[in-house]
Amino acid sequence: MQEQFLELDPPERILMGPGPSNVHPRVLKAMSLPVIGHLDPCFIGIMHEVMDLLKSVFQTSNDFTLPISGTGSAGMEASLCNAIEPGDEAVICVNGFFSDRMADIAERCGGRPTIVEGEWGHAIDVNKVESALKQTKAKVVAVVHAETSTGAMNPVKEISELAQKQGALLLVDTVTSLGGMPLKVDEWGIDICYSGTQKCLGCPPGMAPITFSERAMEAVRNRKTKVQSLYLDLGLLDTYWGEKSAYHHTAPISMVYAVREALRLVLEEGLEARFKRHQLNHTALVAGLEAMGLNILPGKDERLWTLNAVVIPEGVDDAKVRNRLLEEYSIEIGGGLGVLKGKLWRVGLMGYTSSRSNVLLFLSALETILCSEGLNIERGAASQAVSAVYG
């Protein structure tokens, strides 16, 4: 047995895929701290600190703001299954893999989703959302702020105005934007918002930050039926994380340590400075890619700073290039998801990964590989374009 399962020795990777991104050393260090009881007064203090830190990062004053004990997908499910009960109508903006999944979950909750379809790789058409809202009595409007599968950003502020007009709750997926791109939960009128830890927060995957406005919590309290999931039942989570500290489940202590440290790092850097860093490195990366003759799927005004969707040039072997990046340079990037499989590379610049060094190294490695694969690329053009951005 001991021979079969050796000591763990994972490689050092540069994680430029759609997530996880690289984890800050201080966060890894926090994970190795001694585990204490989940009802220890010291841990309860830590929980309350994490809630406060999360409020600052979400830019909200919502009381119900905490990390769910599951990954980002659990955050999506918690948001939908608490907000929607059997028979509830919901307008769901679908222009990517993750918004498509929202519709699936809404149906599993017994909801009646009206789908506003959008082209993958582009922002959703706000006019379509408006007419869908007029044709339904939607309790919830759901949209993904930053679509991890396409690299496109959706116009959350505009959709918020429409939702408010119709009195619907606005539910927003910010898995690939929280901590990397401007997001103001209260100012933008978002009622329900969830994210993941392993993208722009620079923390390992495992928890899902979530926030519900008072209006959204009231809707949860006024449900006619029990939430179908006990594990994700917000009423129970509220009494566990809240003043009562009533047992609901055992929080993942080490992951909570990690989230606390990651949030501390975000606020030490400052939200605005952090967003600027993500924007700058994204701009440089795109300049380099375009100088190499590559294209970005979303249009200029609808691109994420955190995830870059690069159209794979014709004749290039998707998997081979990604494997060479991994094996020769220990750089991970992602392939396409769903209908975009084989058509896209997804290059993440999130959290600790978003750095000038990573931009330079990646472009240089990609240039070398594409040249050796026979693509006609002007050597050095990317590097020159990047320098112009950084100045």
Place this chain on the structure above:
Amino acid sequence: MQEQFLELDPPERILMGPGPSNVHPRVLKAMSLPVIGHLDPCFIGIMHEVMDLLKSVFQTSNDFTLPISGTGSAGMEASLCNAIEPGDEAVICVNGFFSDRMADIAERCGGRPTIVEGEWGHAIDVNKVESALKQTKAKVVAVVHAETSTGAMNPVKEISELAQKQGALLLVDTVTSLGGMPLKVDEWGIDICYSGTQKCLGCPPGMAPITFSERAMEAVRNRKTKVQSLYLDLGLLDTYWGEKSAYHHTAPISMVYAVREALRLVLEEGLEARFKRHQLNHTALVAGLEAMGLNILPGKDERLWTLNAVVIPEGVDDAKVRNRLLEEYSIEIGGGLGVLKGKLWRVGLMGYTSSRSNVLLFLSALETILCSEGLNIERGAASQAVSAVYG
């Protein structure tokens, strides 16, 4: 901000509550290893190793054996919501907080539970289970092997025979037994079994080992309705953890590292040796407690080796004693849960915590505190009783 949220510095505790238990240093070290991508070939190899290790610890050859990306409560929910669909009958043995919760979840799944009630702190009456099974067409019989809330063990093997006679699937909660007490999933005819990582496996909380027999998987595949949870949908989890490695969610990488290392430690020690260690330390603890005049709630033959339910002597202030243990000795023990609140201390000896040193220290600390609280305890009697056990 930096002043408000200082660097994390949790105290070193001796975790003798109902969980989490102390984490082995090698497991903490594994958590601080570099995070890699969840679709990295190296990580997929680690996933398959974890599945193999888990099979050994569950003593099963079930293909579907993996850790769910949530805590033990998520394991309970995944087990029930995949096995039970609306209208399904289920016999649920309820003699504690956690089995009571099973009934709640079964209802949330649209199931029709028949409750077999048992006294808290004692094993369930097998005859009652038999007659309940005769009166229903149960698809599932659910029982908690080791009730964390009462310290009592249920007769899983006997219930298994009854379930098999009626063709029902046997679903067993082993949160507080896996890795600490004998449990043979295949030999005992268990179809569905789940656990947690933070008890006898000596790992931080955050994942839920689970296993489904081929018969149980067939029932899942033959469902008429979708599983209500996408996050916990076993069909999807199967293609993610299985040969296809199809994206479902992002596994909590660092927690998977921790689980792997914890399972490696279990098998290095050897299952039988580990069970013996848990039995010996439990026997010594009970001998010491009884020598001090304290009583254990469950009868001699129905006691867990992993969690000891100690009846709080009359006139003693529950919270005060627990606080003094924590503040003066950094020892955590648990209070009672549900109807046993204020009546019980729950003293865990699980995983890395189950050691001779911890038994001695705890008894000595408790003796000192109880004496100073005015209880008439013969000094040294516990120590003498314990020595007789260890020999």
